[in-house]
Amino acid sequence: MKHTLKPSQYAxxxxxxxxxxxxxxxxxxxxxxxxxxxxxxxxxxxHALFNPFVDAGIVLLIGFFACxxxxxxxADLTFLMPATAFGYVVIALLGRFWLHEQLSxxxxxxxxxxxxxxxxxxxxxxxxxxxxxxxMDAGVGR
Amino acid sequence: MSSQTLHVWSAILFVAALAVAGEVLIAAGMRQLGxxxxxxxxxxxxxxxRAVLTNAKFVVGxxxxxxxxxxxxxxxxxxxxxxxxPAIASLTYIGNAIAAKLFLHERVDHxxxxxxxxxxxxxxxxxx
Numbered sequence: 292m293k294h295t296l297k298p299s300q301y302a303x304x305x306x307x308x309x310x311x312x313x314x315x316x317x318x319x320x321x322x323x324x325x326x327x328x329x330x331x332x333x334x335x336x337x338h339a340l341f342n343p344f345v346d347a348g349i350v351l352l353i354g355f356f357a358c359x360x361x362x363x364x365x366a367d368l369t370f371l372m373p374a375t376a377f378g379y380v381v382i383a384l385l386g387r388f389w390l391h392e393q394l395s396x397x398x399x400x401x402x403x404x405x406x407x408x409x410x411x412x413x414x415x416x417x418x419x420x421x422x423x424x425x426x427m428d429a430g431v432g433r
Numbered sequence: 434m435s436s437q438t439l440h441v442w443s444a445i446l447f448v449a450a451l452a453v454a455g456e457v458l459i460a461a462g463m464r465q466l467g468x469x470x471x472x473x474x475x476x477x478x479x480x481x482x483r484a485v486l487t488n489a490k491f492v493v494g495x496x497x498x499x500x501x502x503x504x505x506x507x508x509x510x511x512x513x514x515x516x517x518x519p520a521i522a523s524l525t526y527i528g529n530a531i532a533a534k535l536f537l538h539e540r541v542d543h544x545x546x547x548x549x550x551x552x553x554x555x556x557x558x559x560x561x
Contacts, residue, residue, distance in 0.1 A: 299470075356498075360485060363463035365470070368456060368533040369545045372526055376552040379522075379559050401558030408551035411544045419540040 296417060300365065304374050306358045312378030314351030316385070321345035366417040373408040380405050444508040445520050451501040452521070453528035457536055458494030464537065465490065519560035523553040 296304075321344030325335055339345045362371055380402050386392040394402075466472065466484055473481040485491055508517050530549040533539040541549075 360459060360463060360491070361469050363460045364466055365468045367539045368460040368537060369530050369539050369541050369549065372529055373548050373552055376526065376556060379556060383559055395561065397558045397561050401555040401560075404551040404555030404558065408548035408555065411548040411551070415542065415544050419538070421538065 300362070303358050303362050304371075307355060307362060307371070307374055308377045308381055310351045310355035310358060311375055312381040312385075314348045314355055315378070316348075316382055317344045317351065318348030321348055367419055370412055370415075370417045373405065373412045376405050377409055441508075441512040441517070444504075444511060445517055445524065448501060448504045448508045448517075449521050449524035449528055451497050451504055452525040453532050455494045455497030455501055456525075456529055457532045458490045458497060460494075460533070460537055462488040462490030462492075462494060515560060519557050522556045526553045526556065 321342040322339065324344065325339045325342055383394060383398055383402055387394050466488055469481050472484050526549055530541055530545065534541040
């Protein structure tokens with residue numbers, strides 16, 4: 292029942308945490324420069340494509356989507372969720388130690404909760420085994 | 434509840450529901466395919482990409498996610514970023530856990546429920 296992940300699979304999990312958080316940060320940094328986009332000013336989205344922060348953010352988020360899809364091929368959705376949430380912790384800690392932002396007590400509490408969540412899930416199996424699906428997998432020929 | 438509040442919360446629920454539908458469909462598609470590493474070993478990286486892109490559940494799920502992206506832009510234009518972003522993230526995590534149990538038949542044990550609750554509350558706290 293208990294799955295041990297390969298080192299390459301841990302690398303994918305770390306890539307998910309980093310690409311999601313850094314990609315989101317770059318995108319929001321870029322969109323701040325582009326300005327407010329609403330339904331009446333959709334043309335601004337075109338301008339956003341020429342912003343280097345937005346471009347870098349899009350590349351990272353495409354990377355995130357590829358890693359996430361790969362991870363879903365060998366792990367449960369409920370196993371991966373705390374990993375994706377850990378990206379928020381990475382953003383908060385980057386802000387604290389790199390940009391020297393102050394973190395309020397409630398944000399520290401949020402960080403602690405997400406870290407605990409990762410701990411809970413990491414202690415269990417990464418994948419629910421389904422008998423009929425195992426047979427299907429065997430049919431694919433592994 | 435004012436009509437504006439109702440409007441904002443419907444948008445938030447709609448965006449979260451789209452995200453849950455997208456993630457669960459993609460997860461179902463990938464579970465159907467099996468370990469991508471094995472597929473890549475067998476038929477190369479292009480074969481693996483082709484296997485993913487020709488999986489109907491994956492494609493519909495990815496469309497939901499794309500639609501979710503634009504719905505999110507719309508939701509953020511009518512709601513405060515500090516309300517909408519964490520509310521959507523939190524509801525998506527809770528919805529994902531329920532949908533994963535119901536539709537993907539994942540074994541969501543007490544550890545995972547606890548993790549889901551911690552993540553949902555943690556994301557809300559981090560936004561402030």
